[in-house]
Amino acid sequence: MKILRSSALLIVVGFMAWMMFNLYVTYDSRTELNDVAAYYAEEGLSEVGAANLVTSIVVTYRGLDTLGEVTILFLTAAIIGLLLKTEKGTRTTPVRESSEFLMTGARILIPVITMIGVYIFINGHLSPGGGFQGGAILASTFILLLMSISNKKIGHRLLDYTEAISGLSFILIGVLGIILAAGFLDNKIFSLGTFGTLLSAGTIPIIYSLVGLKVGAELSNIILEFNQIQGDEDH
């Protein structure tokens, strides 16, 4: 029976593979940019002013996607909170004491990694990296923090506020784009500034910082939720 099932599944997957193979053979390596990409390469700089074209696309051209994506994380955090909410509403203390080693290490590492994270999202328009990466790094800091201070209660309050305010500001800037410039999330509400400097590329640094904060807060929130249930009793 088991073999029968496996072979049946293998046939299905085999067909799937064959389908994907058919797709694969249509691929031919590209030699030049298509019109859209070329536009970004040629006009992106002058229009947006960010050295990192990926950033300019993510934040400006496809800003709505980014907004959606931030929303997804926000949603995820909310759902996880909703799902893991215990019926009792109280949380007992986590089980384990953190080791001395971890605590010391964390105390040194946390500021450093936080700095890195912040750097990454502030410089998103200049160098590789940006809000997501920075946010993720902030979140990993948060993991460390949780590990080291595991016996303390950490409320969601701060994270929620960060999330809400950064999200609101993102939207606000987007709306300002309609009012002050050509459209929703248009970054030209400020002057583009000098190319290559930190305060250039219009709203990109601000938005990306907000995204970073928000992503960081959201991921941290998710992690916090998971962390908090570690000590929950069964019900």
Next chain:
Amino acid sequence: MKLFEIEYISLIAGFILLIVGLWGIISQRNIIKMIISFSILDTSVHLLLVAVGYIRNRTAPIIDSSVNKLNAANEITDPLPQALVLTAIVIGVGITALLLTYALKLFRQNSSLEINQYKSLKW
């Protein structure tokens, strides 16, 4: 030999991972294994997306000193798929986290991680 170019290899790797991921989802009865398979599936799609955007012998789409600003269009790879992948990765992690939450919830309810134990809803 055309196949021995990195974009082809990445694509093949992506497709193989995709199939392996699908195989994992439908063959593994453990819910955590299914979720792991899903994250493999996710990774594979990201790999595919990036590979699709790649143009051989070009640099990353960051216009710094190594790129001629005026000739950028001929020197950088396609930035758009990369932007898409960024979004996709974050979405992927969101879904994975959700799946895990549901898995946890299920485990707490029935103390089982076998997907075929959860057949209360059917027909």
Next chain:
Amino acid sequence: MVNPIYIVAVLLGTAFLLGLFRKKGTGIIALVALAFPVFVSASWFFHFLSGNTEVLNFFTAGAKPPFSINLQLGIEEALFTMVINVLGFLGYTYLYRDFKEQGIKSTVLFLILIMGLNVLIMSRDIFNLFVFLEIVSIAIAGLIYLKRGADTAIAGFKYLIALGVISTFLLIGIAFFYLFSGTLNIDDFLNSNLPAVKGMSMAVFLILMAILLELKPFPANGWALDVYQAAHPGISAMISSGTATASIFLLYKLLPLSSIDWLPYISIIGAITFIGSNLLGIAQKDSNRLLGYSSVGQIGLMLIIIGMAPQLGEHFNLIFLTVFISHFLAKAGLFWISGIIKKDNIRQWSVLRKNKLLLFMFGFFLLTLLGFPPFPSFYGKWQLIMELAHGSQFIWLALILAGSFFEGMYLIRWFGFAMKEKDESEEKLTIHWEKMIPPVIFTVFVMGASYFANNSSDYGHTLNLIPIYFVIALFLLDFLPAFVKNSLVIASMIIYSILLYPDISDDTLRLVFAGIFMIGGVLTLFAGYSVKGKREGFFPFVVMMYAGLIGLIEAENLFQFFFAWEIMTLGSYFLILRGKKSIKHAFNYMLFSLGGAYLIFIGFALSYFGQDSLDLSIISATTLPGWTYTLLAIGFLTKTAAIGLHIWLPGAHAEAESDVSPMVSGILLKAGAFGLILLFLLMGAEQSEQHSLLYILGWLGAITAVGGNLLAVFQEDAKRLLAYSSVGNLGYILFALAFMTNVGWLTAITYSINHFLFKTLLFLAIGGVVMRVKTHNMYEMGGLIKKMPWSFIAVLIGIITLAGIPPLAGYGGKWLFYNAVLTKGWYFQGALIFFSGTIAFLYAFKLIYSVFLGQPKDKFRNVKEAPIWYLIPQFILMIGIMVFSARPDLILKPIGTMLSQSNYFPTDPLNWEDVTATTNLGYWSGYKIMIVIGVMFVVLLGWLMIMSRKAQKIKQFNIVYAGERPFTPGTTHFSHNMFSNYYKAIGFLSWPVATGFWNGVNLFTHNVADNIRRIYSGNGQTYIVHIMIYTIVIYLLMF
């Protein structure tokens, strides 16, 4: 006008803002936030509606598409966002209390869901669509958990993992789409005219496949059904109406991307889904899952319509929108109701009866789904079927109606449960007022939509809705006492008849049937005066039924006819359903009626094939005579309960209320007869010669007559006996009509009139008796002649007419029959008919003897005569019988003249010499026979009275018994199984073959449904396999 991007900004902003709040009162903020998009999209919609056609295209990021994401708002988008936003607002109102309990986070999810749906509709960028699709999916995945139960978590897990796989397909598709097209923008792609390469079509395949899978096509939809079943009904409403709407629109939007013609495949997928899910619904007991099947089915129907778009041409919009809006409003409404009563099993929905409004809305939404007139989808389905027939897509037409029929099957059964199943729940139904608002508003919307659908349909006519206004008015007046409403209805029927008379006075045939319908209607309504109290929910449906009947008479084209037919069916269904034990019978009635109606529908559609008008006359010019006529005939025969299709009738007629039985038996059945008359007239006499159809129908009529009468003989239930007798009598009518000769038709008309007169009379009389003795079983009655002399006289006159004994009108029918049979040469069928005529004596005697004669029962020593309101119409009918017996020429002469003067049946007419009818065979003078017999009877009676004037009256029990006294009067009444010897002799002819056959069909359907639904193993993994196999199969089909 507010830029629609503010919808996104406001909803998302509120969602984020709510994160700051921890206090109560956030619900109001959310509500306000949800009201905003309603305002925006509605204002845009009306902006477009008022003639502005310029589509609003707005860009983000200050760059032009394809470089940035743009959103588009045309009239379509405005409409769809508007309905979704309205749904969102109301859905939130509905869930207000639940959200309050679950905290702010759930509110946030809801806001984001609505935002996502809005963007899904407006966005023109594929990847953006992907992102927002994910948003919507995730939000739903979270909202599923609003109802905390053991099942919700697994449903959520299955949903997420399935959507994960689906979105993987989508993303791969997008990647390769971008690779080959170099753009993510739909408009840009459409403008670019890229060469079609295989990779491109495969990429589009994956994209479209993902969207299709999101639409939950059967059978790859187990994950979605589990969600419908497990989630909070308020959320299921959002999924079923909200996300499905967005997904459908998405598909519609993305379809042009493909270079391959997807439309046929979409249709096939839709058809499989439509039929498959509706079939599975039949075996389903869980109400939410059932609604899920229905939702999926409706989406299947929409897919069919989308796939058929090119054939439908200009009508596409009306068809799609009506079907869509019906599904949208009704499904949300039903889910909402489900959430209010909180019952999972459809049998437990009887709890609805505790709240009249809920019950009303439930029925209302079910009918909307079923596509009965005047609900919007009726117009859509009509147009769809007609266009399909026009384009000779006959298979599609049959498939759609088959699916609709399955849907009807379970929806009607469900409604029956709600109306009639025993309500076992003790507790009171707690209803929060805010949960009632949304379904009420959607009810109003359905009404509005019906109005608009009627106005925008080609065949829509304001007049169509007049009866509906009456029905609504009576619903509103339902608080009045019954006699007031009864008077109102009678008055309006009389007034309407007077108004109608000039229109049809030149068409005697129509006049006769109008007379049967209207006079019969008024007479039977008289009986209603005996009912005390309010009699809620009776009069609207009476009006509906009679409106339908009269609509048949007035109908000038196929649409009007079908419209009236459906109204009539619907009204009568509700009336029958009112009976105490009628749940099963009403269901059978509706099922057969629905099946019959669909056959008629197909028949009409087939006759429309290749023609341009919808006038009734196109039936005679049909290019597919064989199919058209056969289908139409079977359709009408379902109504006249020809043998084999009769099994619904006895129960339906017998279990109906005392004054409803005469309506449905004496009057309603004539609708079928009228339909047949119309059909045969349109077939035309010459054309009919070529059809063996009529020959078959003749035999069928004869067999029906024998079968119906024979079955009546063995009944112990008085009303059932009469009901079977109706089957037999309608067999006569069918037989006579099939002659297609002058005398044959006169026979049919005579029988129609006779049957109307005596069956209404008998049902009224027996109904009056049943009212008094509270039982249908004849063997429990007996000797009632002393208590109910007037009813006895009525029954006596009735059975004399029924049996065809001279001098009453029944004999006229027999005489005409002989002449017709001999003229036509159908001797053996004729012999069967006459044989069945003698069988009629058996049950006629049983009826009158068991009820009125013989030994009375102790417990009925003190029963009173039937109410006067039952007797009045009986006496009017008796007078009618007398008049028609003495002067049949008053009616038959003009009809005969019409039949022979027009080009219908000019040969061998019935001649009238004064009051004597003659044919080349024989003669019949009803008037003189009446006088001779009358005089003779009076003379003989007088003689006997002189001879035995001193007769001493003794008790009934004082009988000659060879010295012995029987035990008790009760046991001395010989009634039960009266014709046992007859049964021994030819009882095998009455074996329930038809019932067995239909039970078999029913069992088979159920088994099929039950076995097919086992593909939903409950295992989430299997569902993923389904998705993959489904994709592969479609792939193999396409490439």
Next chain:
Amino acid sequence: MSLFTRILFVLLGLFITLNWGLIMSGIIRKIIARLSMRRGIKVVQPYINLIKNFSIRSQLTHGVMFYLGPVFRLSGGVGVFLFMPMIYGSIYWTNFSFTGDLILISYFLFFGMLGMALGAGEGGHPYSAIGIGRGLAQFTAIEVPMTLAIISIAIQYNSLSITEIVAAQQGGIMNWTMVTNPFATIAAMLAFLGMMGHSPFNVVMAPQENPIGPPTEYHGTFLGVLQTNRAILHVVEAVLFMNLFFGGATNWGILILKTFLIYFYTVFVGMVFPRFRVDQSIPWFFKIPLVFGILAIVLLII
């Protein structure tokens, strides 16, 4: 002919018919008795019975319908007489046959049956109802060969008018339906056996000695009325068959002869065959008579 004259002749005809019916039944019962080696009743015994019954003083009624039952019954018998042309070729003895044809008669036969059934029904005696049930059940079976025969005749003569049917049979025995359409005749005559209610089809009334059968509760005047009807009806039914199959009668003498023979035929058959139960007699009618009936039609339409 004035209506008055017609009524006079009708009454006269009725009187003749009644007397002939009484005498005939007396004669026949005498013959039966002799055939079964009994002495038998007097030939005038039916007269005696009738007079006795009409003079019985005790008169009990169970109710209105019980009272009306005999009236219906007698109306049925007299009515059939009224609608029957008795003597062919005579304008005096055609009664009221101008009002209706063969079909009228064949359906008016039920009028009396119905009245009997209802009257007996109100009598409240279960045996009455049992008898009626049997009678009706058997009658449906009898009706089938009868109907087929009637249809056959109607096809043959292309008429439903009895007068025309008789007219077509004039001119010698070879023109009789008996000869020209033997199958219809056989079918009808077999049906006739059942109609007359003699053995083997007399389970409805039998055995008359015991209180059984529809008239159980009737006595005295009521029974007298029923007996009157019986006498009339037997003759009229015989006349009907005579008209349809045996060339009719051109004067009373032939009528008396033919009706006697037709009636005697049923009695004779009854002597020979034992009694059927109802559930036996119905299948019997659906076998042989039905086949003859069908043959009668098939042969005509081929």
Next chain:
Amino acid sequence: MIHVIIIILLSVVMIVMAFVAIHHKNLQVAVIASGIISLFASVIYIFLAAPDVAITEASIGSVITVSIFFYVLNKIRHEDIKK
């Protein structure tokens, strides 16, 4: 050419890891294997001239995802022991 070889090696390792992740009995090992796939994928991204993606994949795909996995596994194991 060296790029090609590295990428082939990485791909092979990834695919092997994928099988490990799916078929290994120990869930912890499986999770780590899936983390390794992410990590190697991010290396490939660098070769594919996508540093942004590489950083994201590395930080989110391997670190965050794996941590969440471990949180859940930990909880599950914890509850399993208690039973």
